Amino acid sequence: xxxxxxxxxxxxxxxxxxxxxxxxxxxxxxxxxxxxxxxxxxxxxxxxxxx
Amino acid sequence: xxxxxxxxxxxxxxxxxxxxxxxxxxxxxxxxxxxxxxxxxxxxxxxxxxxxxxxxxxxxxxxxxxxxxxxxxxxxxxxxxxxxxxxxxxxxxxxxxxxxxxxxxxxxxxxxxxxxxxxxxxxxxxxxxxxxxxxxxxxxxxxxxxxxxxxxxxxxxxxxxxxxxxxxxxxxxxxxxxxxxxxxxxxxxxxxxxxxxxxxxxxxxxxxxxxxxxxxxxxxxxxxxxxxxxxxxxxxxxxxxxxxxxxxxxxxxxxxxxxxxxxxxxxxxxxxxxxxxxxxxxxxxxxxxxxxxxxxxxxxxxxxxxxxxxxxxxxxxxxxxxxxxxxxxxxxxxxxxxxxxxxxxxxxxxxxxxxxxxxxxxxxxxxxxxxxxxxxxxxxxxxxxxxxxxxxxxxxxxxxxxxxxxxxxxxxxxxxxxxxxxxxxxxxxxxxxxxxxxxxxxxxxxxxxxxxxxxxxxxxxxxxxxxxxxxxxxxxxxxxxxxxxxxxxxxxxxxxxxxx
Numbered sequence: 345x346x347x348x349x350x351x352x353x354x355x356x357x358x359x360x361x362x363x364x365x366x367x368x369x370x371x372x373x374x375x376x377x378x379x380x381x382x383x384x385x386x387x388x389x390x391x392x393x394x395x
Numbered sequence: 396x397x398x399x400x401x402x403x404x405x406x407x408x409x410x411x412x413x414x415x416x417x418x419x420x421x422x423x424x425x426x427x428x429x430x431x432x433x434x435x436x437x438x439x440x441x442x443x444x445x446x447x448x449x450x451x452x453x454x455x456x457x458x459x460x461x462x463x464x465x466x467x468x469x470x471x472x473x474x475x476x477x478x479x480x481x482x483x484x485x486x487x488x489x490x491x492x493x494x495x496x497x498x499x500x501x502x503x504x505x506x507x508x509x510x511x512x513x514x515x516x517x518x519x520x521x522x523x524x525x526x527x528x529x530x531x532x533x534x535x536x537x538x539x540x541x542x543x544x545x546x547x548x549x550x551x552x553x554x555x556x557x558x559x560x561x562x563x564x565x566x567x568x569x570x571x572x573x574x575x576x577x578x579x580x581x582x583x584x585x586x587x588x589x590x591x592x593x594x595x596x597x598x599x600x601x602x603x604x605x606x607x608x609x610x611x612x613x614x615x616x617x618x619x620x621x622x623x624x625x626x627x628x629x630x631x632x633x634x635x636x637x638x639x640x641x642x643x644x645x646x647x648x649x650x651x652x653x654x655x656x657x658x659x660x661x662x663x664x665x666x667x668x669x670x671x672x673x674x675x676x677x678x679x680x681x682x683x684x685x686x687x688x689x690x691x692x693x694x695x696x697x698x699x700x701x702x703x704x705x706x707x708x709x710x711x712x713x714x715x716x717x718x719x720x721x722x723x724x725x726x727x728x729x730x731x732x733x734x735x736x737x738x739x740x741x742x743x744x745x746x747x748x749x750x751x752x753x754x755x756x757x758x759x760x761x762x763x764x765x766x767x768x769x770x771x772x773x774x775x776x777x778x779x780x781x782x783x784x785x786x787x788x789x790x791x792x793x794x795x796x797x798x799x800x801x802x803x804x805x806x807x808x809x810x811x812x813x814x815x816x817x818x819x820x821x822x823x824x825x826x827x828x829x830x831x832x833x834x835x836x837x838x839x840x841x842x843x844x845x846x847x848x849x850x851x852x853x854x855x856x857x858x859x860x861x862x863x864x865x866x867x868x869x870x871x872x873x874x875x876x877x878x879x880x881x882x883x884x885x886x887x888x889x890x891x892x893x894x895x
Contacts, residue, residue: 364664364667364669365664365665365669368664368669368672369653369656369661369664369672370649371672372656372672372673372678373648373649373652373653375673375682376652376678376681376682376685377648377713379682379686380685380689380690380713381709381713383686383689383690384689384690384693387690387693387694388697388705391694391697
């Protein structure tokens with residue numbers, strides 16, 4: 345039996361916000377990279393102080 | 396009492412498996428066109444033979460298995476896991492016919508590695524294979540990242556109430572849209588958009604690095620496919636290290652981290668729900684565990700004094716750890732450098748990152764961020780319960796697209812799959828040790844295979860024992876499908892033999 349919902353193509357985003365999508369993903373990746381880098385710098389400073 | 400499957404059950408399984416294998420055959424048309432375009436006639440013949448084999452099998456099975464019955468849950472799981480085996484058996488034909496594989500088992504390992512987005516390979520003389528075969532390797536991993544069943548649902552299924560069962564059988568369970576066929580198409584819409592942008596960015600970088608335009612385009616597209624699908628295949632044996640380019644590294648990091656995100660997260664952001672990106676339990680979990688494992692690895696590398704300065708150390712450590720954690724498998728160091736330079740602590744940090752892996756319903760593998768998030772929240776809930784009065788009602792929520800109340804069923808589900816992954820990692824590692832490999836190296840490689848990562852410290856090679864090759868192949872398959880559909884297939888086989 346054919347699922348009638350097949351005939352309801354709905355692939356367009358509800359709000360076509362391409363730039364905001366790209367900015368959101370970029371911000372998340374920048375946050376992850378930044379968090380790791382800051383933690384790395386703090387660890388380096390802690391190691392230097394310990395020595 | 397176990398019921399023996401009836402003829403009707405075999406017909407349903409055969410019919411849908413046939414449809415998916417036809418899809419695999421049609422997919423081979425792409426490398427065939429590339430081979431013809433580059434006048435690689437031998438390779439073109441290999442693909443014509445392979446396409447014929449897939450179409451004969453696919454259409455033949457559908458002709459033999461005519462039925463109007465729709466899929467049940469168990470059928471969906473059996474078709475999903477079984478079709479991956481058939482797709483590997485038949486998809487290995489171009490690899491084997493190319494003459495670059497030591498045996499058919501090696502070819503199957505490489506194809507399963509591609510479908511499951513693992514990235515380990517046994518293919519010999521990678522730097523001199525044809526453009527057509529390279530196209531097939533990367534297309535395999537790109538298609539496998541979205542899921543072979545997702546492809547079939549997108550392009551071949553006009554509508555079936557059983558589609559959702561196939562989709563779940565392939566280890567995905569997010570419905571981005573009410574209808575699962577539309578969900579599959581939404582996944583492809585996001586992936587194809589990234590394909591265009593990623594190929595252009597990497598291709599332009601290749602041009603700037605001095606590659607010829609055609610080569611820059613194909614390398615850009617293939618590296619994109621390896622990155623987005625968290626597959627880790629690259630056209631050169633030195634992987635992304637071959638490019639010696641910070642720009643190439645940065646672009647590939649962006650692509651593979653984005654590829655490791657849950658498709659539900661992409662879809663939320665795509666449709667304007669930007670807050671989801673920072674609130675989602677999987678991205679939070681990923682940020683924390685990536686930071687911790689990178690810190691451990693950098694500590695080991697700083698002590699060993701391998702790299703000349705702090706920035707070089709961070710660049711190398713972050714790339715390998717992010718690649719491992721997203722289960723991509725790209726690397727900018729030589730495979731043996733993990734052993735000779737990174738040492739046991741660096742190896743263990745990378746192993747832990749690979750074991751945790753990427754997000755659920757993404758192209759990645761491993762235990763998955765959502766399970767780590769759920770188990771951590773459950774642990775915190777238990778701690779709160781212990782320090783609260785007995786009459787207190789302690790509830791815990793996690794955020795994944797919406798706030799979800801943490802209940803025992805959710806925690807049990809996360810724990811069950813986590814235990815299954817750890818068991819698979821352990822068994823695969825122990826077999827390596829029994830064959831004489833060092834425990835740390837064997838564990839690294841075993842986790843890399845079972846979490847579908849593909850980083851190698853040198854254990855995986857054409858000369859490794861056949862049993863280990865077979866075990867890695869099975870580990871990649873089980874890890875990618877998250878066990879349930881593989882167990883359903885085993886149960887189906889058992890019921891055929893012992894059922895009444």
